[in-house]
Amino acid sequence: MKKIILLGLVLTIFSCSPTKVVDEPKSLYKVLVSSDYGGAAFQFYEVISEQKEFNMLLGDEEIKKFVKPTDIQTANFVLINLGEKNSGGYKVDIKSVTELSDKIIVDIEEIKPDGMAMQAITNPYCVLKINSKKPIEFK
Structure with a gap:
């Protein structure tokens, strides 16, 4: 009985070796919201960088679940509106x-039906979070 307990203890110790935690690299950007409805009546791109x-x-109820109040210090946000479509x-x-x-260069394409x-x-519109405070250009 003592051998079984000792064997169990040894196996437990070796199986509990520390695991290495690896931080996943942060993506440069993330699409927070994209929809066919809810955008502006005219086409424009806007960088949201001011508080x-x-x-x-x-x-915004849909967006706020993806955004923390401190994100404005480390990220820019982009609002892309395609305007009214028929x-x-x-x-x-x-x-x-x-x-x-x-x-940062953002390359956008309007997909037509x-x-x-x-x-x-x-x-149609889209909101991006870009994990950088560098100036943004659209292509």
Whole structure:
């Protein structure tokens, strides 16, 4: 009986070796919200980098669950509106977000409906969180 307990104790000690915790690299950007409805009536891209503008994001029910009040110190946020469209099927596609030594380049594409699309007024938009405070350019 003592041998079984001793064997169990030895196995427990060796099986409880410390595990190495590896931090996953932080992604450069994340799409927080993307929708066919809810955007503005005209097309524009806006970088949200000021506290006053950021407070609007914190007040949005859909977005605030992805954002912490301290994020404005380490990240920029981008609002992309495609404007009013006369049918469904339009989408915002983030082709790439590239970090250079002095800036971030966001490459955006408007995806148009292919074939038949629902006849309805839509306002596609997207909100990105970019984990950098560098200036942002759109391509």
